[in-house]
Amino acid sequence: MYLKWRKGCHGKGMIYIKCPKCLKKFSRSLKSNSQIVKCGFFKRNSDRKIVQRYYCTACKKHFSSATFSDCFNQKKRHYNCKVAQLLVSAVSLRECSRVLKINRKSVVRKLIFMGKKAKIDLDKFNNKLPIAKEVLFDDLETFEHTKCKPVSIGLMVEEGTRRVLGYNIARMPAKGLLAKISVKKYGKRIDERPKKRAELFNEMKNLVHDRAIVKSDECPYYFKFIKRHFPNASHITFKGRASAIVGQGELKKVGFDPLFSLNHTCATLRARVSRLIRRTWNTTKKPERLDLHLAIVCLFHNRNLKSYLPSPAAG
Template sequence: MSQREAARILKINPKTVVRKFRFAITTAKEELKGWNQKFQPCTEVEFDDLETFEHTKCKPLSVTLMVEYRTRRILGFEVAQMPAKGRIAAFARKKYGPRADHRSQARKKLFSEMRSFISPTALIRSDSNPYYPKDVKRYFPKARHETILGGRGAIVGQGELKKLKWDPIFSLNHTCAMFRAHINRLFRKTWCTTKRADQLAGHIALYALFHNRRLATGKGGSS
């Protein structure tokens, strides 16, 4: 929910919500790493990008996310800016100028961190993005990389779940759908937008901790 709604329900000052949020996110990503260090290296993982924006859709952001197959445990993520694409690309360049694409750097940073959580000979799945194989080969040279042809988004799952009889990267897509269902600023239709990419990263880290801990207690459903 929004920060103002949280303040209303808890009957506290909105400034208190902001302070608590900023305090919690300072260590959330490190806590996520500490949580994942408790487990054996993963032998089967999935990764892809989830797209959102900061301030306006003319300033898109990419969230590169990696999860363990079957368990849907979130291993890590990176947030990066990217240029606008599609029908609004020309308008975005005209209004805000050229926008650098940092997705490659973020992906490399994520893969570098994930090497301690993933078996060197793991099976890694992703969609058919042409930039993925080279980076996977560089950071996981002994791993087997499977690329999946993407499908159309279904009505359910905020467009993240696919209209496929069997989705080979369901664990990843299901987790992305849960991001959009539980993080207000990632809703498909929302007025709570991200103003700073670092605050989005902190928010995702907080949710990832909640998500993983709930899975560990056997309460990791989509409800």
Template sequence: MAQPLLKMLSMKRKCPVCHSHSDLHVRNGFFYRESGRVRVQRYRCTQCAKEFSDATFQLRYRQRLRRINGLVERELISGSSLRRTALILKINVKTVVRRLRFLAHKARKEQVRRMQLLSDIQEVQFDDMETFEHSKMKPLAITIAVWKNKRWILGCEVSQMPAKGLLAKRARKKYGPRLDDRKKGRERLFKKIQPALGESVVFETDEHPHYGKHLKERFPKSLHVQYKGRRGCVVGQGELKAGGFDPLFSLNHTCAMLRYSISRLVRRTWVTTKRPDRLQDHIDIYVNFHNRVLVS
């Protein structure tokens, strides 16, 4: 661990304007941060006279209430809604939304770093989960890829899809035609996970008709194994399957954990997603927590 830390410290402190090295900066007083009362060193660049501080380079730059970040994360991945999080932590719901976006940004960075350490993964399971934005007539697909042996979540992408079945006609009448972006979502996912996969990786999925073709295009040397879909059991949020051995257990168990942990994905919940990008943020925070704490 020593090396990344050293690298981080030396990467710090480049002038934000002319990018000069830290040798060319002189100390320029200090201030006490309001949140936490920590002494923060200020600098002046001798090349361009820009003044900055140690805080300038932090992800949390200009944040008040830094101490709530961890608490907000814990609430959001433990089935609390945004409003309930605000109530419990005695902060405004707008602050929760701001921290949701911040935590997601941080989580995505950590996930990218985690993925860079992985290589030659041999068995991956993936599938689409379904949820909706605002109304069941506007469904969303969450494409999720899981490393079978470790149950790590390799990636999760939200994309919109048109309503199916009985609702399809009413949805078109009320909201007009809705684009099917699921292929693009899968493509984004594949692009992110590809460097971590072995050449002859085995993909396990259900019998969705479009998966096979897309996998052959993207991973010509991979093997694709399909399993028949089964009826969900009640305790597993409909994701764990009733009775006997489930070949897609790693995937289904992970999907059940997502549904249990993220308030807006719980089945029959009152909580809904209003913006797909915020759903993606919420999922990214969970994915980071899942890989960092639950399955590591």
């Protein structure tokens, strides 16, 4: 499985050593006239790694090569990747804690840590690749706590490669039969979709070509956003069709599906994120956590796409 997380977890790859107090940088080779001197080692409890300690003679400060690491102060850093691997494999947070035999609060902390990291890495990954000339856009619906509090996930995917360019999470009011019950039980719910959609389209300006082809379903609200943010793009709409039982209701029943790249990605997300599976009893309690969970899954999805896998020669 190609699941490579960001390097630098253990302070490797640092060319310079920086004193945390006076913030002066020195080369790692430490010449004799350097104000930083080596000062022994310590063995880290969590992964039994030997870490170099340093001493700044100017400000009398002790520090180590792990001081500036992303995982600084973490007691269970060896679980970070394991939790991320389980979270992209349709395992719920509680099941994850049972499998790894750690507390569920630790799992949440790992989700937050890896999610924030994945968000940065997803941006970097997408910015490295050429800008998309044909994209698909749609909303995927889920809920927080109860079906009376629906949440919408706006998703933009590149045509053909199925690369996730971006997504956004917005609260929305309940529809249909649940609308009245929802208002009675939980009060009026604000519709965040227009604001969040505008934010997503704004972010996408760096990743999508100015004259791109944007494909979507016949939702009347998309038109003005695409016109406002991509005035030179051509917008093509397709009629919604009956969904098949397979593919979590995202794949279509018969014939050629013009929005296949997006629908297939949505089906993958539903299969990979335990809280998005249809008819599940797992629910999202906080949309912010759903956001971080999706970041981990989208990064994993993008890195595992055949077209973007590094060639064997390149290592």
